[in-house]
Amino acid sequence: MRIRHAGPTALLAASLLVLAACSSGTGDDTPSAAGTTDAMEEPTDGPTGAALPEGSTMAALADAGSITIGTKFDQPLFGLVGPDGVPEGFDVEIGKIIATELGLDPDTDIEWVETISANRETFIETDQVDIVIATYTINDTRKERISFAGPYYEAGQSILTLASDADINGPDDLAGKKVCTVTGSTPEANLLENFPDTEVVPFGAYSECIEPLRNGLVDAISTDNVILAGFAAQNDDLEVRGDPFTEEPYGIGLELDDTDFRMWIDDVLEKIFEDGRWVEAWEATAGTVLPTPEPPAVDRY
Amino acid sequence: MDVIVDNLPTYLSGFAMTARLTLISGVASLVVGTVLAALRVSPLRPLRAFATGWVDLLRNTPLTLVFFFAILVLPQFGVIITSFQGAAITCLTAYTSAFVCEAVRSGINSVGTGQAEAARAIGLTFGQSLTHVVMPQAVRSVVPPLINVIIALAKNTSVAAGFGVVELVASGRRIALANPGEAVIVLAGVALFYLVFTVPAGLLAGVVERRVAFSR
Numbered sequence: 025m026r027i028r029h030a031g032p033t034a035l036l037a038a039s040l041l042v043l044a045a046c047s048s049g050t051g052d053d054t055p056s057a058a059g060t061t062d063a064m065e066e067p068t069d070g071p072t073g074a075a076l077p078e079g080s081t082m083a084a085l086a087d088a089g090s091i092t093i094g095t096k097f098d099q100p101l102f103g104l105v106g107p108d109g110v111p112e113g114f115d116v117e118i119g120k121i122i123a124t125e126l127g128l129d130p131d132t133d134i135e136w137v138e139t140i141s142a143n144r145e146t147f148i149e150t151d152q153v154d155i156v157i158a159t160y161t162i163n164d165t166r167k168e169r170i171s172f173a174g175p176y177y178e179a180g181q182s183i184l185t186l187a188s189d190a191d192i193n194g195p196d197d198l199a200g201k202k203v204c205t206v207t208g209s210t211p212e213a214n215l216l217e218n219f220p221d222t223e224v225v226p227f228g229a230y231s232e233c234i235e236p237l238r239n240g241l242v243d244a245i246s247t248d249n250v251i252l253a254g255f256a257a258q259n260d261d262l263e264v265r266g267d268p269f270t271e272e273p274y275g276i277g278l279e280l281d282d283t284d285f286r287m288w289i290d291d292v293l294e295k296i297f298e299d300g301r302w303v304e305a306w307e308a309t310a311g312t313v314l315p316t317p318e319p320p321a322v323d324r325y
Numbered sequence: 326m327d328v329i330v331d332n333l334p335t336y337l338s339g340f341a342m343t344a345r346l347t348l349i350s351g352v353a354s355l356v357v358g359t360v361l362a363a364l365r366v367s368p369l370r371p372l373r374a375f376a377t378g379w380v381d382l383l384r385n386t387p388l389t390l391v392f393f394f395a396i397l398v399l400p401q402f403g404v405i406i407t408s409f410q411g412a413a414i415t416c417l418t419a420y421t422s423a424f425v426c427e428a429v430r431s432g433i434n435s436v437g438t439g440q441a442e443a444a445r446a447i448g449l450t451f452g453q454s455l456t457h458v459v460m461p462q463a464v465r466s467v468v469p470p471l472i473n474v475i476i477a478l479a480k481n482t483s484v485a486a487g488f489g490v491v492e493l494v495a496s497g498r499r500i501a502l503a504n505p506g507e508a509v510i511v512l513a514g515v516a517l518f519y520l521v522f523t524v525p526a527g528l529l530a531g532v533v534e535r536r537v538a539f540s541r
Contacts, residue, residue: 142498142501142502142508145505146508165505165506166505168506169505169506204489207486207487207491207495207498207499208495208498208499208501208502209502210502212499212502213499213502213503216499224491225409225489226486226487226489226491226495227487227488227489228486228487228488229487232393232396232397232487232488235396235397235400236396236397236400236489238400239400239405240405241396241400241405241407241409241489242489
């Protein structure tokens with residue numbers, strides 16, 4: 025228990041240092057030790073164009089010259105690691121942008137770590153990752169253990185079924201149907217709570233639901249629309265039906281109460297919403313099968 | 326600990342499913358495994374080959390792959406097991422029966438050749454000598470390894486959690502999702518329910534072993 029208490033204390037000390045640095049050292053804006061190359065390349069007045077505040081998590085990461093980012097390795101369009109071992113997707117692109125803003129090289133200075141839905145909070149709390157960008161829905165229970173920057177995208181739970189199925193056209197048609205989802209996931213909990221007449225069939229991964237759907241063992245698959253859209257794009261016999269019936273704002277997970285870092289990431293996100301890099305990242309990844317949405321409003325709680 | 330008490334109904338329904346899978350697959354695999362063992366010592370080559378093939382294939386394949394095969398591959402050939410529970414029981418039985426077969430066969434081999442020869446000499450057929458003379462002696466000596474196999478089966482049922490069956494592990498995951506701060510305790514609760522099943526099974530094994538023990 026003693027070790028666990030050290031974390032918050034250190035954080036408090038660190039944030040006090042940051043405050044002190046802010047109040048005293050506003051005059052000499054010396055570029056920090058790592059010398060943020062980014063600041064040199066584009067001398068904008070934006071919040072991240074300036075040197076990273078000393079003693080902050082951002083400065084520490086820039087000094088270390090590397091950042092560890094947790095993401096999904098099995099999520100098409102967002103975070104998917106192919107046989108070559110290089111992660112690809114929208115989450116990965118957002119991670120690269122953040123690394124770039126820290127003055128790091130997005131191709132060499134990022135260490136990607138696989139985080140699955142069940143271990144994301146733990147990985148942040150035990151410092152195994154610096155941030156998590158992993159189709160990570162912002163919600164209040166999670167906010168008790170970690171902090172969320174963002175959202176940088178808003179997904180919603182939807183339904184995928186066979187193109188030949190005429191019975192299921194939206195969430196209202198799920199009563200009495202078998203719906204496949206992943207065991208221990210938010211969509212599963214949501215189905216159990218809001219669709220009591222639906223038989224929930226939990227599998228280990230969404231991709232494993234497809235064959236049972238084709239064989240008629242289940243009637244539909246339900247999870248976030250972006251995941252389903254990826255499946256529908258790959259398989260002509262599958263279709264997404266109806267509008268999303270939940271709101272799943274995807275955020276970037278970081279250590280609880282590291283407010284400076286959170287605000288800094290929020291600044292970065294707002295900047296890339298503006299300057300087109302967000303759209304660029306989207307169109308290179310998820311945008312290949314999905315329409316480009318409006319960027320969401322960042323929630324600075 | 327409150328989280329375990331608060332979610333007791335979910336735990337219990339998961340436990341009931343785990344117990345059901347274990348009992349049905351356990352009984353079925355004891356029967357199938359014993360038959361397979363008999364086939365492996367039969368004088369007919371095709372029967373021996375069939376049983377040997379079954380054991381070699383299923384004993385050496387990871388259980389998860391057996392599940393994938395039954396749920397994702399078999400339907401391609403038109404074999405569709407409509408209930409996920411039925412598919413789980415089929416897979417667990419097929420897999421566990423291979424281990425039961427080998428345990429029973431080791432028992433059969435431990436019965437002296439003279440026993441079988443004497444049985445044949447007094448005019449019993451192969452089947453009669455097996456069922457009346459060899460098997461009763463063989464099964465007694467393999468109670469401990471069979472209990473091992475059944476305990477392993479009880480734990481192996483957790484693989485079904487990834488294939489549409491809501492047993493203990495799947496229930497545990499649901500509870501853990503709703504209580505993200507207490508995942509460790511939730512999983513400890515799952516382990517506890519497995520112990521509720523496996524520890525008494527081990528004790529029962531001890532009792533049965535003493536009952537049927539005989540000196541040779």
